[in-house]
Amino acid sequence: xxxxxxxxxxxxxxxxxxxxxxxxxxxFNVNPGDFVSIIGPxxxxxxxxxxxxxxxxxxxxxxxxxxxxxTNGMKETDLVKLRRDNxxxxxQQFYLMPTLTARxxxxxxxxxxxxxxxxxxxxxxxxxxxxxxRGDHLPxxxxxxxxxxxxxxxxxxxDPKIILADEPTGNLDSATSKMIFELFSELNMKGxxxxxxxxxxxxxxxxxxxxxxxxxxIVSCEDLACVQGRDDLVIQQEVVRA
Amino acid sequence: xxxxxxxxxxxxxxxxxxxxxxxxxxxxxxxxxSLLSLNxxxxxxxxxxxxxxxxxxxxxxxxxxxxxxxxxIHGGVIPKFLSESDLQKIRNxxxxxxxxxxxxxxFIKKNSITGKDEPHIALGINIDEYKQLKPWWGVxxxxxxxxxxxxxxxxxxxxxxxxxxxxxxxxxGPFKGFTTVGVLNRTGDQDDNFHFVPLAEAQRVFNKxxxxxxxxxxxxxxxxxxxxxxxxxxIPDVQAVTMTQVMGTVMNLAGSAESLLMTVIxxxxxxxxxxxxxxxxxxxxxxxxxFGMMKAIGASGLDxxxxxxxxTLFITVIGGxxxxxxxxxGSSLIEGYxxxxxPYTPRGSLIALSPELIAFCLVFSVVLGLICxxxxxxxxxxxxxxxxxxxxxE
Numbered sequence: 127x128x129x130x131x132x133x134x135x136x137x138x139x140x141x142x143x144x145x146x147x148x149x150x151x152x153x154f155n156v157n158p159g160d161f162v163s164i165i166g167p168x169x170x171x172x173x174x175x176x177x178x179x180x181x182x183x184x185x186x187x188x189x190x191x192x193x194x195x196x197t198n199g200m201k202e203t204d205l206v207k208l209r210r211d212n213x214x215x216x217x218q219q220f221y222l223m224p225t226l227t228a229r230x231x232x233x234x235x236x237x238x239x240x241x242x243x244x245x246x247x248x249x250x251x252x253x254x255x256x257x258x259x260r261g262d263h264l265p266x267x268x269x270x271x272x273x274x275x276x277x278x279x280x281x282x283x284x285d286p287k288i289i290l291a292d293e294p295t296g297n298l299d300s301a302t303s304k305m306i307f308e309l310f311s312e313l314n315m316k317g318x319x320x321x322x323x324x325x326x327x328x329x330x331x332x333x334x335x336x337x338x339x340x341x342x343x344i345v346s347c348e349d350l351a352c353v354q355g356r357d358d359l360v361i362q363q364e365v366v367r368a
Numbered sequence: 369x370x371x372x373x374x375x376x377x378x379x380x381x382x383x384x385x386x387x388x389x390x391x392x393x394x395x396x397x398x399x400x401x402s403l404l405s406l407n408x409x410x411x412x413x414x415x416x417x418x419x420x421x422x423x424x425x426x427x428x429x430x431x432x433x434x435x436x437x438x439x440x441i442h443g444g445v446i447p448k449f450l451s452e453s454d455l456q457k458i459r460n461x462x463x464x465x466x467x468x469x470x471x472x473x474x475f476i477k478k479n480s481i482t483g484k485d486e487p488h489i490a491l492g493i494n495i496d497e498y499k500q501l502k503p504w505w506g507v508x509x510x511x512x513x514x515x516x517x518x519x520x521x522x523x524x525x526x527x528x529x530x531x532x533x534x535x536x537x538x539x540x541g542p543f544k545g546f547t548t549v550g551v552l553n554r555t556g557d558q559d560d561n562f563h564f565v566p567l568a569e570a571q572r573v574f575n576k577x578x579x580x581x582x583x584x585x586x587x588x589x590x591x592x593x594x595x596x597x598x599x600x601x602x603i604p605d606v607q608a609v610t611m612t613q614v615m616g617t618v619m620n621l622a623g624s625a626e627s628l629l630m631t632v633i634x635x636x637x638x639x640x641x642x643x644x645x646x647x648x649x650x651x652x653x654x655x656x657x658x659f660g661m662m663k664a665i666g667a668s669g670l671d672x673x674x675x676x677x678x679x680t681l682f683i684t685v686i687g688g689x690x691x692x693x694x695x696x697x698g699s700s701l702i703e704g705y706x707x708x709x710x711p712y713t714p715r716g717s718l719i720a721l722s723p724e725l726i727a728f729c730l731v732f733s734v735v736l737g738l739i740c741x742x743x744x745x746x747x748x749x750x751x752x753x754x755x756x757x758x759x760x761x762e
Contacts, residue, residue: 182664182753202752203668210666221661225377230369237369238666280665 130156135188148174150342161314163330166339172323214281218293222265229261232279255279271302288319375678393687396640401695422501423584449579468497469580477541490563492570509534509550525560648744669749680741688733
């Protein structure tokens with residue numbers, strides 16, 4: 127069963143009388159353990175797609191199933207629960223609470239999910255993101271890469287089935303970006319499903335599957351899994367809808 | 369971590385703004401607390417003062433308004449007098465158990481310690497009758513007799529203030545050469561500050577032979593006060609003032625000042641409430657992205673609302689505690705101010721502090737927080753995650 131299955135997703139934003147098609151009839155499928163990247167030029171609909179997939183935004187039409195549950199028409203309170211139990215988010219701007227330490231920022235989702243925030247679990251997550259010795263530091267005392275690691279730790283604390291990351295390396299230098307991507311790869315190796323929106327083509331190509339968006343439509347889907355295993359490049363390109 | 373600790377940490381991000389908001393609440397609660405404690409203390413002291421007079425009715429010269437009657441109780445002097453014949457007529461009224469004359473005069477005397485001129489009140493009394501009015505009176509030394517000359521009693525507070533002991537002979541003033549034969553035990557009312565001399569001596573010293581300022585009357589049956597008053601008023605030149613009337617007049621005078629204070633406090637509370645709401649709305653508007661993130665990581669609208677509400681309650685409760693403590697600490701200043709503003713204030717402390725009043729003010733600060741927090745909490749809870757992350761609050 128797919129972790130995420132989107133069919134014929136369309137998202138229209140209205141600005142006055144003007145209608146802007148952020149997504150046009152998008153089909154999208156993610157299986158457990160997938161590591162997927164979404165690329166495309168600015169305004170192509172990458173973030174809109176990620177937000178709809180993460181139930182942060184509702185599609186204008188189409189269907190989205192998260193872990194087998196149809197999200198279309200769900201109440202916000204049910205969506206909150208679905209998001210909380212299934213999805214971890216990582217943002218470009220980190221959005222860490224400046225007065226909370228790294229440890230407390232990671233613990234924050236537990237406050238909302240009412241789950242037991244035992245110390246060892248938070249320690250495990252800190253260890254996993256490579257910040258075992260930085261837990262008591264405030265975000266202002268951390269580097270950009272470290273802050274993004276805290277944000278990743280925060281996304282992991284509720285044991286999500288899938289991580290959605292919107293330009294997670296957009297504010298980082300190339301060396302740090304590489305380290306963050308390596309962390310994502312490690313998490314994927316442990317079985318976590320990841321979808322990453324990025325502008326960085328080099329990083330985008332280090333995943334199993336790369337979708338390209340243009341004008342709200344998926345114009346290509348490259349299966350890169352075998353590329354990493356073989357020297358020759360096999361690209362499966364499919365134009366979903368013109 | 370819990371919602372309260374999260375709220376406190378959020379508030380600490382904007383320390384200056386939080387402090388100013390807390391101070392706004394503190395001032396409002398402090399005014400509320402002071403007003404309520406003064407109101408309660410004022411009535412309590414007034415009751416005590418009225419009871420300490422020991423009389424049910426006062427006979428005062430006709431034309432003397434109730435306000436002046438209240439001043440007489442307090443030691444004020446009016447330029448009208450009753451005569452010995454008025455006293456006899458009152459004594460003849462059936463229902464009067466006791467009618468005792470008083471001559472009250474004010475004089476200026478240098479403080480024997482500071483050397484400053486100060487106003488003093490002297491009361492010429494019939495000691496045997498007066499002791500019947502005030503059976504609780506005790507004395508260090510002895511009481512004078514009605515026929516003695518050059519003797520006086522003084523109140524305990526006055527004795528302490530001027531360091532006067534039994535046997536002290538007045539070196540100056542209208543009572544020059546008078547010996548203090550006794551110092552009254554502390555009564556807690558106006559008597560603590562008076563000089564008492566035999567009535568004849570007061571009339572002689574102040575050149576008011578045969579004149580009386582007031583006649584204090586004790587009736588046989590308190591249910592007959594109105595009948596006795598009506599009989600008294602048949603006497604030309606006599607006006608009867610019951611203690612209930614004096615209380616009513618004084619409370620009316622105090623009531624007008626209280627209305628003014630009540631208006632001030634209402635304005636202070638409204639300004640404070642809008643200040644809190646404004647601060648919270650500013651804070652909510654600034655943090656839309658943060659709320660969006662919180663929703664993205666699993667917070668419900670209720671969770672966001674709870675966070676904002678916890679911040680509001682923290683501000684108002686801390687403000688309430690500071691305001692209440694501040695009002696208690698500064699109560700003497702406030703009392704001094706009120707005594708200067710009100711036309712009549714009883715002696716003694718006007719501030720009545722009670723656990724109930726402290727609890728009321730703290731509960732009020734919580735209610736204030738709940739009222740102020742509702743709109744910002746509701747507004748923030750309704751944000752959609754994407755709307756918030758885009759910063760699109762409406």
